[in-house]
Amino acid sequence: MNESRRVLYGKNPVKNKDLKIDVNFDITMLDLMCAYIVSSNRNIRRGSVINMRNLFCIIDMNAYNNDNERLNRIDFINKGIEARLQYNLTDRNMILHQIAGELGRELNDCFKELNNDEIAWVNKTVSQILKDSIIYNDVDRGLALFTKFKSTEYASRGPIVKDIENFINQMQVKFRRARADDSSDMEFRLTGDYYESSMRETHRKLSSPSNKLRFGTQALNILTGGGVESQRVYTLLGLPGEGKSTTLADMAIEIKRYNKNYKCKDPTKKPCVVLLIMENGVKETIQRIFSMCVGVDMLNYTEDEAVEILKTQGNLHVSTDDQIDLIIKFKPNLSVDTSYLYDMVEDLEDEGYETICVLQDYLKRIRSVDGLFGGDLRLQLGAIVNEFKTFATLKDIPVITASQLNRDATAHIDEARGKNKADLVRLLGRSNVGESNLILENSDWVCLIAPEYDRDGNKYLGMQRVKSRYFIAGDLYTAFIPYIAGTIKFVEDFYSQVPVHKTTLRPEMDNGISNNNQGIINDIKEFTEVNNVKLPTDNGTNMFMNASAMVAYNMAIMQRFAQSQNVIAIKRVAG
Numbered sequence: 001m002n003e004s005r006r007v008l009y010g011k012n013p014v015k016n017k018d019l020k021i022d023v024n025f026d027i028t029m030l031d032l033m034c035a036y037i038v039s040s041n042r043n044i045r046r047g048s049v050i051n052m053r054n055l056f057c058i059i060d061m062n063a064y065n066n067d068n069e070r071l072n073r074i075d076f077i078n079k080g081i082e083a084r085l086q087y088n089l090t091d092r093n094m095i096l097h098q099i100a101g102e103l104g105r106e107l108n109d110c111f112k113e114l115n116n117d118e119i120a121w122v123n124k125t126v127s128q129i130l131k132d133s134i135i136y137n138d139v140d141r142g143l144a145l146f147t148k149f150k151s152t153e154y155a156s157r158g159p160i161v162k163d164i165e166n167f168i169n170q171m172q173v174k175f176r177r178a179r180a181d182d183s184s185d186m187e188f189r190l191t192g193d194y195y196e197s198s199m200r201e202t203h204r205k206l207s208s209p210s211n212k213l214r215f216g217t218q219a220l221n222i223l224t225g226g227g228v229e230s231q232r233v234y235t236l237l238g239l240p241g242e243g244k245s246t247t248l249a250d251m252a253i254e255i256k257r258y259n260k261n262y263k264c265k266d267p268t269k270k271p272c273v274v275l276l277i278m279e280n281g282v283k284e285t286i287q288r289i290f291s292m293c294v295g296v297d298m299l300n301y302t303e304d305e306a307v308e309i310l311k312t313q314g315n316l317h318v319s320t321d322d323q324i325d326l327i328i329k330f331k332p333n334l335s336v337d338t339s340y341l342y343d344m345v346e347d348l349e350d351e352g353y354e355t356i357c358v359l360q361d362y363l364k365r366i367r368s369v370d371g372l373f374g375g376d377l378r379l380q381l382g383a384i385v386n387e388f389k390t391f392a393t394l395k396d397i398p399v400i401t402a403s404q405l406n407r408d409a410t411a412h413i414d415e416a417r418g419k420n421k422a423d424l425v426r427l428l429g430r431s432n433v434g435e436s437n438l439i440l441e442n443s444d445w446v447c448l449i450a451p452e453y454d455r456d457g458n459k460y461l462g463m464q465r466v467k468s469r470y471f472i473a474g475d476l477y478t479a480f481i482p483y484i485a486g487t488i489k490f491v492e493d494f495y496s497q498v499p500v501h502k503t504t505l506r507p508e509m510d511n512g513i514s515n516n517n518q519g520i521i522n523d524i525k526e527f528t529e530v531n532n533v534k535l536p537t538d539n540g541t542n543m544f545m546n547a548s549a550m551v552a553y554n555m556a557i558m559q560r561f562a563q564s565q566n567v568i569a570i571k572r573v574a575g
Helices: 027-038 045-058 070-084 092-103 116-150 158-177 194-208 217-226 246-255 283-294 302-312 338-350 375-396 409-420 435-442 515-526 546-566
Strands: 006-009 013-015 233-238 269-275 325-332 352-362 399-404 445-453 460-470 478-482
Touching: 027 045, 027 070, 027 092, 027 116, 045 070, 045 116, 045 194, 070 092, 217 460, 233 246, 233 375, 233 435, 246 269, 246 283, 246 325, 246 352, 269 283, 269 338, 283 302, 283 325, 283 399, 302 375, 325 445, 338 352, 338 375, 352 375, 375 399, 375 435
Parallel strands: 233 399, 233 445, 269 325, 269 352, 352 399
Antiparallel strands: 006 013, 445 460, 460 478
16 A cells, blocks of 8 residues: 555545555445446446545555455455546446456456445445545644634734645645545546546546437437437427427437447436426326327227237337336426426436436426526516426436417418428528527537428428537528328338438429438338337437437538439439
8 A cells, every 4th residue: 555655635646655544445435436446327427436545545454454355355346446547447347347357366256336326325434435535634734723813813813824824725725635536527627637537537438339319210310410429408489389399209219229339427317318298188198199109099999909019019118128118207287396307317227227318298287496596488488498407417318398489480481381391390490589588508419390291291390500508510590391191200211321301392403302201211111110020129220329420410411412313413402
């Protein structure tokens, strides 16, 4: 334990060769720390591991003399700390392999995986002991300063007061550095452990397959930049009764279907997508989802048939290789405020779930926790989006919601439909945001939606991205996503070499794409529709599996269309 002569508070080293603290950990506590140091829980921050290193550097080892069981565990912990900090290992098996190599013996993985509460408890315990050590280390200096203050005459106390002030400030800095790491806290500097910790954590998060939740619809993946990302708020804006609720439900279904490899931050939990409905009831929503996934009304089947068909033909089930659950929650209009989201997610945690995405239908149906806006709906809706953003950040998940466009948008769309115009969503813009421009300002991503039909009677949902707070490769801002014929379900073309969406529905710009594209849709329908073949598993390759492929896709999309469909004028319609 030569390194134990070096004391490290938080992230800044403080040399003190003489400091030793008497901490007599029992076997149970050491086993918990062993489990912590090899845990795959993604809520373990580098700063927390540094705190644990700092603690074991100053422990007086005399308390453990002749106790091989505890000494072996402490050695295990120190080697695990080294594996995490020096070799930047986070995978459980790799950490165990490194420890075994350092110890020169085989190890059995006998430590349980820790949940979030256990991780937080260990962090808090380590932090508290470090704070105790700070007091232990500085108590004599503090007593000396305060004694000197009491024994000094009033006129001569000025310099002593200054020394006491500096002492208190130094203690506060040390306490802050020794605090338990909060997963929502992060800062960046170019120096020291701050730099390395923030860079590694950022890279690890961005490169994780679970960083973004992808959809089964290529157009949605393109418009969102590869899927929805944690800590962001996504808002759909549409006319009343024109696809907001069904689109949110479709998104929930697709997130559940196409993220089978998702790894929970807490390995002891099961992943779930939560659809919070506040307009339509649960029965209506279940009936709608059944129709979307199966293609017909559930009342066409007996009770027993409907139960089985949604699982099999509808491909909505939970299994060992498809663990994401879809949970639908209902709350009456304006019955709860945004604080309910925390209660909802934490209640699900108690049931063994980790919520990976919340979809809320829709903004106007939930209240802000801040009741100081009176009747100003504009400010209320803006505050709700901000509260969604805080929730998304603290829980490290994406939130998807919807709101309404204004009356001008309704007039534009109605007039265009009366004149049989196409590309209706292109007639809309930022000025058509409904009750509050603050929705647009406070959301991370905003998309306008409007359903329409092409010249052959095929239904599409027009989607126009009008805001993104983060970089999205490519220049596709508007797409028209086809529905499976006779349903309210998007065609899922995730594994198709040729995307089925269009960039325009204008006949004069179509250049024959419509007929050709319908053939693709029919092929995809057989590929995805429940009455034919089950959806494929996530063992194939797809352009949305990594970021570089997304960039390449946006450059090659037109070329692929031209090669597959012999279309020569696609670039002309992209705008």
